[in-house]
Amino acid sequence: MMVNEPSAVQPSATPDDPARVAEFEARIARGESIEPKDWMPERYRKQLTRMMSQHAHSEIVGMLPEGNWITRAPNLRRKMALIAKVQDEAGHGLYIYCGTETLGTDRQELVQQLLDGKAKYSSIFNYPTLTWADIGCIGWFVDGAAIVNQTMLAKASYGPYARAMVRICKEENFHKRQGYEIMATLANGTPEQRAMAQDAVNRWWWPSLMMFGPHDAESSNSEELVRWGVKKKGNDELRQRFVNLTVAQATAINLTLPDPALQYNEQTENWDFGPIDWDEFWRVVKGDGPCNRERLAARRDAHAAGEWVRVAAAAYAAKQQRSATEAA
Amino acid sequence: MPDQPTSPTNGTDATSPADSQWPLWEVFLQPPKGEAHEHAGSVHAVSAEQALQNARDVYARRGEAVSIWVVPSASITASTPDDMGPFFDPGNDKPYRHPQFYKVPRGVRVF
Numbered sequence: 001m002m003v004n005e006p007s008a009v010q011p012s013a014t015p016d017d018p019a020r021v022a023e024f025e026a027r028i029a030r031g032e033s034i035e036p037k038d039w040m041p042e043r044y045r046k047q048l049t050r051m052m053s054q055h056a057h058s059e060i061v062g063m064l065p066e067g068n069w070i071t072r073a074p075n076l077r078r079k080m081a082l083i084a085k086v087q088d089e090a091g092h093g094l095y096i097y098c099g100t101e102t103l104g105t106d107r108q109e110l111v112q113q114l115l116d117g118k119a120k121y122s123s124i125f126n127y128p129t130l131t132w133a134d135i136g137c138i139g140w141f142v143d144g145a146a147i148v149n150q151t152m153l154a155k156a157s158y159g160p161y162a163r164a165m166v167r168i169c170k171e172e173n174f175h176k177r178q179g180y181e182i183m184a185t186l187a188n189g190t191p192e193q194r195a196m197a198q199d200a201v202n203r204w205w206w207p208s209l210m211m212f213g214p215h216d217a218e219s220s221n222s223e224e225l226v227r228w229g230v231k232k233k234g235n236d237e238l239r240q241r242f243v244n245l246t247v248a249q250a251t252a253i254n255l256t257l258p259d260p261a262l263q264y265n266e267q268t269e270n271w272d273f274g275p276i277d278w279d280e281f282w283r284v285v286k287g288d289g290p291c292n293r294e295r296l297a298a299r300r301d302a303h304a305a306g307e308w309v310r311v312a313a314a315a316y317a318a319k320q321q322r323s324a325t326e327a328a
Numbered sequence: 329m330p331d332q333p334t335s336p337t338n339g340t341d342a343t344s345p346a347d348s349q350w351p352l353w354e355v356f357l358q359p360p361k362g363e364a365h366e367h368a369g370s371v372h373a374v375s376a377e378q379a380l381q382n383a384r385d386v387y388a389r390r391g392e393a394v395s396i397w398v399v400p401s402a403s404i405t406a407s408t409p410d411d412m413g414p415f416f417d418p419g420n421d422k423p424y425r426h427p428q429f430y431k432v433p434r435g436v437r438v439f
Contacts (some may be wrong), residue, residue: 038409087389094386098370101352107350107372164369171390314350317374 016041028229033159033206036102045103045229047221048158051230052111058122059093060114064298065108065291066138074132081178082135088175092168099160115300123212125283126289133186133193133200139179141208141246147172148242149212157229180249187253201250202258209273210281212239240270247271352401353379355386357393365397373398 021041027034034040064067065084070086071077097107113119124142129135154165184196216222216234225231243262249256260273283289350372356365368387375377379398388396398434423429432438 035409039405082388091389093385095369095373101370106349160369167387168350186374313374317378320375 016043025228030311031229032157033162034157043224044230045223047228048161048230049083049103049105051221051225052096052103052161053105054120054122055102056093056096056110057114057119058125059089059096061077061121061125061295061299062142063089063123064295065127066135068129069132071134072132073135078182085139085175085178088171092171095167096161099164101156102160110260111274111303115296115303117296120285122211123284123289125293126284126292127207128291130159130203131196132202133183133196134204136182136197137200137204138181139175139177140183140249141179141204142211143172143175143179144206144246145149145211145242147176148238150246152232152238153230161230177278180253184253187255198255201255205258206276206280207284209239209276210241210278210284212236212242214278214281232247243271243273265276335344352438353378353383353398354401355383356399356403357383357387358395358396358397359392360394370401371398 021037024034024041024044034044066082066089070079073082097110101107102108102132110119111186129138145235150165150169150172154162154169156165158160185196186193188194193234210212213219213235213320216236221236222231222235226234247257247262259274260296263272264270265272284292287293333342349423351374352370353373354370355368357368358365368383371379371382371386373382376398382394383398384393388392419425424432
């Protein structure tokens with residue numbers, strides 16, 4: 001039986017044997033799934049651990065901008081949906097942490113890297129959620145972009161990652177639809193609600209396009225990840241797919257995407273779009289986004305505030321075990 | 329072995345500022361339509377009871393399961409990829425175990 005088994009992983013200190021690397025790449029080329037106990041190049045393990053832990057952290061930090069609005073949701077239906085969505089994000093983080101552990105790094109270590117500010121997560125979560133429309137926009141754009149990316153990752157060469165993505169994709173559709181419904185409702189509301197929806201679109205559109213990462217030509221990791229079948233498509237192709245999908249959705253609810261260069265290209269059958277402000281992207285990645293410090297502080301506070309629960313659970317389990325031993 | 333599921337207090341200490349790394353449990357879900365239990369992922373938990381609750385919260389938020397098994401990860405014995413060839417050989421070299429091995433007259437529906 002093949003199961004995800006972190007204990008099976010033995011990191012090797014020796015450089016990879018070229019013959020084994022060739023054999024490994026042949027397996028990838030045949031479309032075989034790489035499983036936790038299979039031999040893999042150290043670089044593959046390292047790159048996957050980096051990518052998967054960043055993905056897991058993004059799910060966890062992603063709870064913060066939305067959690068900000070749970071107490072202020074406009075009605076009970078919206079509030080219940082938002083709570084369920086935030087709970088899903090926690091679940092998604094756990095699926096991916098569990099997948100990352102199969103590569104030989106404990107969750108505790110990954111969580112610590114996040115709390116120490118040593119780990120990256122998706123830059124989109126370093127933007128503030130100023131109005132209720134931002135919650136709609138996150139569901140529509142951010143989860144929409146995530147679906148495009150994760151649908152591709154559901155075919156990743158590493159089995160535990162691909163399987164976590166399949167599970168996540170099933171759940172993300174609810175996230176996107178609840179967000180789009182919020183936007184459609186606002187866009188169809190009072191002039192003030194309409195303006196609020198358009199303002200959120202204006203602020204979230206470009207950061208959402210940045211979620212797909214730098215152009216392939218400037219992405220140091222993209223080429224290698226594509227070669228090893230972790231990613232099946234490049235950043236630019238995925239970004240284009242997201243734009244193509246979203247334009248019609250915006251038109252349907254009479255909201256305008258804030259890009260004067262946006263234009264349908266008959267030849268490529270794509271929506272051409274204007275240049276992305278990569279200076280802004282790198283500024284936020286490097287820690288100077290509007291909310292980088294706030295997010296990390298909130299995550300540390302939440303972790304510290306949950307400490308008593310972890311201590312209590314461990315104490316209770318120890319007590320149960322003691323009484324079981326005494327009874328025996 | 330990074331985890332010892334038989335020792336529930338592994339890594340926890342009320343005075344320690346570090347997070348606790350609780351034992352790892354593999355989670356198996358049985359879907360509602362009578363399929364066998366299938367591996368879903370893993371959870372960390374201090375006890376079997378908590379592992380079940382965590383598994384429900386993490387892997388079965390939408391009626392995915394009518395039954396959940398949790399098994400200490402360290403209790404699972406698995407075949408290794410290295411002996412994959414020889415280990416599965418006895419099954420692979422017997423084509424006569426498959427119906428396609430047998431010839432039937434053309435045009436006859438056997439099933």
